[in-house]
Amino acid sequence: NAGVTQTPKFQVLKTGQSMTLQCAQDMNHNSMYWYRQDPGMGLRLIYYSASEGTTDKGEVPNGYNVSRLNKREFSLRLESAAPSQTSVYFCASSEVGGGNEKLFFGSGTQLSVL
């Protein structure tokens, strides 16, 4: 059981380049999330998808776009990377209701923008 799988694990970009971070979960969860974590900081919510077909902005959405491709997959795109987007990115998924409010996290993507 893989859980939440993120790719790539590491990426170096030049300012202005674009890339897509991929995330897939095999737990049949409805909700999926993208967070970024900067050194010594908490996790800040970028975008989330409460169910297939819906996406919403979180705390720090500027410079990012997302796609909920299907129930399993939720991708995060940086159209024109900036050094301020250097961070560790985590994807997570959860079920909602019935006491199953646990978030399952991927292993993270370390992104450096030069």
Next chain:
Amino acid sequence: GQSLEQPSEVTAVEGAIVQINCTYQTSGFYGLSWYQQHDGGAPTFLSYNALDGLEETGRFSSFLSRSDSYGYLLLQELQMKDSASYFCAVRERNSGGYQKVTFGTGTKLQVIP
């Protein structure tokens, strides 16, 4: 909107008990969670409180007071491996009725011999 506050650092002695507090301000509150994160790792779930009171899971307990917008994580019989960052997180409803989870800035716990 929402905000969560927790202490940035706590140091405790191996074998002791430590309490990490979390206060929150949010609308559409559903519940409060706690997560543990070791350096270089991903956060892992510890506990969730939707109702007032204490939830116990082994050496870890979590408490919630909805009227005070306050919760805490209690770690007993501290072990060196408990050295990590601990995050509180609120599950809340957005304007469209969907749920989201937002995190505090974390408390770095150092356990010393």
